[in-house]
Amino acid sequence: MNILLIEDEIDLADSVINYLSKDGYHCEWANDFELGIEKIHLYSYDCILVDLTLPGGNGLDIIAELKKIKNNTGVIIVSAKNAIDDRIKGLEIGSDDYLTKPFDLAELNARIKAVVRRRSFDGQNYVEFEEIVISPYEHWVKVKDENLNLTKKEFDLLLYFISNPNRVITKESIAEHLWGDHMDGADCFDFIYAHLKNLRKKIVEKGGGDYIKTIYGVGYKLIKE
Amino acid sequence: MKLLALTNRFYFASIIVIVIIAGFVSYLIFKTSINRQFNEKLLAEREQLIFELHSQDNIQDAYYLNVGGKVTLEPINNSVYVPLSWSDTLLYDAYQKKKLTFRQIKFSDIFDNRNYLITISKSLLSTDEMIKGIGEVMLLLMFSLIISLILLSNRINKTIWQPFYDSLSFLKTYDLTKPNSPKFDSTRIDEFRKLNEVINAMIEKSINDYESLKEFSENASHEIQTPLSIIKTKAELLMQDETLREEQINGINTIYAAANRLSRLNHDLAFLTKIDNNQFNELKTINLNEFLNNKLEEFEDLIDHKNIAITKSFIAEPRLRINDSLIHVLITNLLNNAIKHNVENGTINLKIKKNELVIENTGNPLQKGDSGNDLFKRFRKSTTSKESSGLGLALVKKICDLYDYKIVYSVNKRKHKIVIVF
Numbered sequence: 235m236n237i238l239l240i241e242d243e244i245d246l247a248d249s250v251i252n253y254l255s256k257d258g259y260h261c262e263w264a265n266d267f268e269l270g271i272e273k274i275h276l277y278s279y280d281c282i283l284v285d286l287t288l289p290g291g292n293g294l295d296i297i298a299e300l301k302k303i304k305n306n307t308g309v310i311i312v313s314a315k316n317a318i319d320d321r322i323k324g325l326e327i328g329s330d331d332y333l334t335k336p337f338d339l340a341e342l343n344a345r346i347k348a349v350v351r352r353r354s355f356d357g358q359n360y361v362e363f364e365e366i367v368i369s370p371y372e373h374w375v376k377v378k379d380e381n382l383n384l385t386k387k388e389f390d391l392l393l394y395f396i397s398n399p400n401r402v403i404t405k406e407s408i409a410e411h412l413w414g415d416h417m418d419g420a421d422c423f424d425f426i427y428a429h430l431k432n433l434r435k436k437i438v439e440k441g442g443g444d445y446i447k448t449i450y451g452v453g454y455k456l457i458k459e
Numbered sequence: 460m461k462l463l464a465l466t467n468r469f470y471f472a473s474i475i476v477i478v479i480i481a482g483f484v485s486y487l488i489f490k491t492s493i494n495r496q497f498n499e500k501l502l503a504e505r506e507q508l509i510f511e512l513h514s515q516d517n518i519q520d521a522y523y524l525n526v527g528g529k530v531t532l533e534p535i536n537n538s539v540y541v542p543l544s545w546s547d548t549l550l551y552d553a554y555q556k557k558k559l560t561f562r563q564i565k566f567s568d569i570f571d572n573r574n575y576l577i578t579i580s581k582s583l584l585s586t587d588e589m590i591k592g593i594g595e596v597m598l599l600l601m602f603s604l605i606i607s608l609i610l611l612s613n614r615i616n617k618t619i620w621q622p623f624y625d626s627l628s629f630l631k632t633y634d635l636t637k638p639n640s641p642k643f644d645s646t647r648i649d650e651f652r653k654l655n656e657v658i659n660a661m662i663e664k665s666i667n668d669y670e671s672l673k674e675f676s677e678n679a680s681h682e683i684q685t686p687l688s689i690i691k692t693k694a695e696l697l698m699q700d701e702t703l704r705e706e707q708i709n710g711i712n713t714i715y716a717a718a719n720r721l722s723r724l725n726h727d728l729a730f731l732t733k734i735d736n737n738q739f740n741e742l743k744t745i746n747l748n749e750f751l752n753n754k755l756e757e758f759e760d761l762i763d764h765k766n767i768a769i770t771k772s773f774i775a776e777p778r779l780r781i782n783d784s785l786i787h788v789l790i791t792n793l794l795n796n797a798i799k800h801n802v803e804n805g806t807i808n809l810k811i812k813k814n815e816l817v818i819e820n821t822g823n824p825l826q827k828g829d830s831g832n833d834l835f836k837r838f839r840k841s842t843t844s845k846e847s848s849g850l851g852l853a854l855v856k857k858i859c860d861l862y863d864y865k866i867v868y869s870v871n872k873r874k875h876k877i878v879i880v881f
Contacts, residue, residue: 246685249693253695287681314684315681335684335687335688336687336690336691336719336722337691339695387760402695402698402708404716406715407695413757413761415723419799421761421764421765421798421799424764425761450709451712452708452709452712
């Protein structure tokens with residue numbers, strides 16, 4: 235999968251590229267407006283991540299330009315501004331998602347996957363991890379071809395984990411993924427703990443492996459046994 | 460007290476003093492000039508009388524004398540000489556039937572070998588009458604002055620001071636956060652024109668300061684998010700390193716969690732600033748009942764998880780004119796607060812009346828010495844939850860203040876109640 239990151243902050247770009255590369259993505263980086271424009275003209279990407287405030291121009295113009303030439307590329311705006319105007323404008327000109335800085339890499343990864351899934355197979359594809367298969371759009375989960383009944387939050391949790399396999403995912407990141415940025419605190423972490431316990435039990439009952447490991451004090455990790 | 464009323468008070472006081480002094484002085488002037496006139500008349504009559512007395516044989520004939528005044532002749536000792544003198548005296552007037560003031564001349568004269576003390580008296584205008592006359596004139600003068608002064612000051616008030624009142628009412632309604640700032644009109648009165656110029660300059664400066672402050676706080680909040688992103692993502696990346704020991708990962712997690720908190724804090728502070736700057740001025744009509752129900756759904760998992768029982772009594776269906784983002788923050792923070800500070804198997808009672816929203820939840824009692832008065836202050840936190848930014852209820856208060864909603868917190872042992880009256 236080809237990803238283009240247009241972001242002027244080198245340390246941030248470095249983290250993002252490092253994280254995504256481990257998932258087998260091919261990542262390219264443009265650190266300013268000019269280079270961003272050049273790259274979208276020269277190459278094809280599955281998804282581009284665009285910061286809005288760039289040296290040399292506005293990220294929105296890059297998106298507009300991209301939409302003129304290739305319409306099949308997913309676009310995620312990554313901005314420090316949590317401005318509703320920008321969000322609306324971005325969606326209007328064809329971006330798929332909007333992520334506010336600071337973000338979790340796990341969240342970014344999950345969003346990229348969702349955007350790419352939506353774009354490339356018209357949402358008809360499945361996500362797999364070992365014997366677990368999820369259909370994000372038809373909302374079902376199968377373990378060894380058997381249907382698994384999950385609550386909505388359990389479903390979201392599992393999909394989040396499977397989008398970030400072999401990664402430590404923090405409690406905070408999960409809480410934000412499930413409730414957005416307005417919930418936090420011990421209640422959420424309790425909730426996550428209880429529901430992950432349920433989820434693991436349900437998967438094991440259907441003959442699946444117990445893949446979700448607790449990283450004590452930090453979070454959880456989906457890992458092959 | 461109005462400026463004009465105060466100046467008028469001074470004017471009135473000085474008019475009264477001046478009129479009293481002027482009355483007294485004119486009395487003296489009139490008095491002296493009248494006396495002088497009478498003295499001369501009396502002198503002339505004395506000459507006439509002496510001439511008559513010396514030329515007539517019989518004193519009786521003197522009654523026919525051509526002298527206008529009242530004449531008395533009193534025989535006195537020959538050796539006494541009374542020099543010519545004037546005086547004012549009171550004498551009985553047969554015609555007016557009362558005592559009146561007379562100007563009197565007194566002298567002695569010898570005729571028919573006898574010495575006489577002679578007085579000639581002429582009735583004066585009564586002093587009372589004169590004072591009365593002068594007083595009347597002065598009073599008339601005073602009243603006409605005062606009345607014209609009142610009329611004049613009303614007129615001045617209406618015309619000359621008008622630009623001043625215009626400026627005043629403009630300043631009263633002026634709102635820095637509203638971008639449309641009409642300028643003051645120019646007037647032909649120097650003082651007011653200068654005042655308006657100064658106010659215009661001041662307003663312009665305030666607008667500039669306000670704009671740059673707004674820009675600064677926005678920029679500051681954006682600029683902080685970028686390094687925070689770097690800290691957060693680097694920490695997240697480091698956590699993935701499987702060669703690290705548990706305590707090292709925990710250390711990194713602490714950095715990560717702190718960055719998260721800082722970011723949330725920054726976000727909430729930026730939000731407060733935005734409310735202060737009146738940047739949420741687009742209003743929508745919101746059905747409170749629907750909105751609250753929707754938000755409750757979002758929190759459903761957590762409410763179930765904590766096994767909290769919700770009771771709703773919505774006896775009205777108020778519609779609020781409020782900004783979208785603000786009602787979201789208001790209701791979310793209130794519910795969040797009611798859940799977060801609740802206990803296992805607790806309750807939340809939600810009531811909606813015509814002008815009122817009541818959220819009552821079970822929870823731990825407040826610590827001793829904590830009345831809950833500063834619950835809505837920034838960074839006031841209960842010790843039990845260290846994850847909160849401490850700005851949640853401050854945001855709620857700020858939003859209530861913005862829309863003039865009254866918010867009251869009360870606690871009865873384990874029941875905490877927040878009432879919002881809108």
